[in-house]
Amino acid sequence: MAVASTADATPAIAARRDWLFLSAAFMSAALLAALVLLDGQPASAALIALGFALGVAFFSAEFSFTAAWRRFITRGEAGGLIGTLLLIAVAAVVIVPVAAVVPGFGGAIAPIGPSLIIGAFVFGIGMQLANGCGSGTLYTVGSGAGRMLVALAFFIAGSVIGSLHLPAFLALGGVDPVLASHYLGPWGGLAATLISLAAAAAAVVAIARRRGANYIPTRTMVLGATAIGIISIGVFLAGGHPWSVTFGFTVWGGKIASALGVDLTGAAFWQWPGPKRALADSVLSDTSSLTDFGMIFGAMAAAAATRPFGRTPWPPFKSLLAAALGGLLMGWGARLGFGCNIGAFVGGVASGSLHGWIWFAAALGGCAIGIRLRPYFGLSRE
Amino acid sequence: MRLTYVIVLLLALIAVVFDHLTSPSSGGAVSPEDFAGACAPCGAPCPSTQTK
Numbered sequence: 027m028a029v030a031s032t033a034d035a036t037p038a039i040a041a042r043r044d045w046l047f048l049s050a051a052f053m054s055a056a057l058l059a060a061l062v063l064l065d066g067q068p069a070s071a072a073l074i075a076l077g078f079a080l081g082v083a084f085f086s087a088e089f090s091f092t093a094a095w096r097r098f099i100t101r102g103e104a105g106g107l108i109g110t111l112l113l114i115a116v117a118a119v120v121i122v123p124v125a126a127v128v129p130g131f132g133g134a135i136a137p138i139g140p141s142l143i144i145g146a147f148v149f150g151i152g153m154q155l156a157n158g159c160g161s162g163t164l165y166t167v168g169s170g171a172g173r174m175l176v177a178l179a180f181f182i183a184g185s186v187i188g189s190l191h192l193p194a195f196l197a198l199g200g201v202d203p204v205l206a207s208h209y210l211g212p213w214g215g216l217a218a219t220l221i222s223l224a225a226a227a228a229a230v231v232a233i234a235r236r237r238g239a240n241y242i243p244t245r246t247m248v249l250g251a252t253a254i255g256i257i258s259i260g261v262f263l264a265g266g267h268p269w270s271v272t273f274g275f276t277v278w279g280g281k282i283a284s285a286l287g288v289d290l291t292g293a294a295f296w297q298w299p300g301p302k303r304a305l306a307d308s309v310l311s312d313t314s315s316l317t318d319f320g321m322i323f324g325a326m327a328a329a330a331a332t333r334p335f336g337r338t339p340w341p342p343f344k345s346l347l348a349a350a351l352g353g354l355l356m357g358w359g360a361r362l363g364f365g366c367n368i369g370a371f372v373g374g375v376a377s378g379s380l381h382g383w384i385w386f387a388a389a390l391g392g393c394a395i396g397i398r399l400r401p402y403f404g405l406s407r408e
Numbered sequence: 409m410r411l412t413y414v415i416v417l418l419l420a421l422i423a424v425v426f427d428h429l430t431s432p433s434s435g436g437a438v439s440p441e442d443f444a445g446a447c448a449p450c451g452a453p454c455p456s457t458q459t460k
Contacts, residue, residue, distance in 0.1 A: 047413070050417060054417065054421055057421065057425070058424065061425065061428055062437075065433055067436050067437060069436055069437065070436065070437040073437065132441055132442075134441075134449055135441075135447065135448065136447065136448040136449065136452075137447055137448060137452065137454060137455050139455065170409070170413065172409040172412060172413070175412070175413075175416060189450075192450070192452065196452060196453075196455070199455065200455040201455060202447065202454045202455055202456050203447060203448075203454070265437065265439065266439065266442065267439045267441050267442075267449070270439070270449045273439070273440060273449055273450050276450070281427060295450075295452075298440070298443075298446075298450075298451045298452065298453065299440070299443035299444070299445070299446070299451060300438075300439070300440020300441065300442070300443045300446055300450065300451025301440055301450065301451050303438070303443070304440065306431065306432065307431055307432055307433060308427060308428040308431040308432070308433045309424055309427050309428065309431070310424070310428045310433070310437070311431075311433050311435075311436075311437050311438065312437060312438070312439075313437045313438065313439045314439065314449075316437055319424070335410065335413070336409040336410040336412075336413045337409070337410070338409065339409070340409060361450065364448045364449055364450060364452070365449050365450075369449050370449075373449070
């Protein structure tokens, strides 16, 4: 019976396949990979391919930090959050020890202070208004959600504004990164990271049970989290650092602003060695941009392989306004908070860095505010 | 929406290729964290080196 169903379904899926966007996705990714390969950069091509795989995985598993956090806050459902913690645990098994002992590799670290907390909190508000975080914005843009094109445009603008404000917020003070492996060694750091993840999982399960809600992730969620965790290990091995998303947006925005005649070279952020080089060099020299491009095209391919691409109508104006405001807040918040769910939370915790947990707590608080604001834009609180 | 996507995709690809061909590419892809003194994924300095 199952075989017959599959056989019946295959022509139906093939009939819905959108060959224009499916081929455009593969050809675009291949074009960018060819450009970096011509420069003799196989690791860069690998990052594009891994980003492509991430786009496929996110789309196929419908993996959403934003919806998972919203369901946890509004209904106590913890399955999505447990899936996220599983993803981090998978990535941490490689990232913590390798970053600690292998030269050329490093974890995702960040200072702990007002900038981190304020940025993550504002990001949390934005992700509920936009209905997607950094990775969510990328894969929904790629999969044909026009609303998220608006969110991405304002995300990019917000991150450039945030880059101009970050030095002032850093001047408010803070402490240097706290990394488990610095204190406990590579294996002790990994043990501490996994124990912290288990403790967080136990806490969210306890909350879910108290609220009478489900806390068991779906099979699709478990498979998706595991696949994304494994691919993010590949990104780490190819790029030397945990997967990050939002710095790419800042670079794109900086380059667009420069092309429009805005001189960013005098801004403190753009004088730091990393951003300075990223602004001057090819956008394909930035690791986060490479995976970002790959992820958009991967999601586009996955979407176009299963349905007509971009056929849905534009949403109401209030929904687009929420996407714009949410994108702006996420961009600004990501710069002040040193990343998004991927770069700060997943990357930070998977590196054994304390800032990842602080980012999570602050962003969850922001999400609670964002959920309350959603009805003003015609969006459901659920 | 499809037309919007076609236009955005084409403009983005042209911009990326133009930027790549007209900008220096000094070695392999890097993250801001690869540079000395970086204390965050965006390359921000550590508080201990920033104050005083």
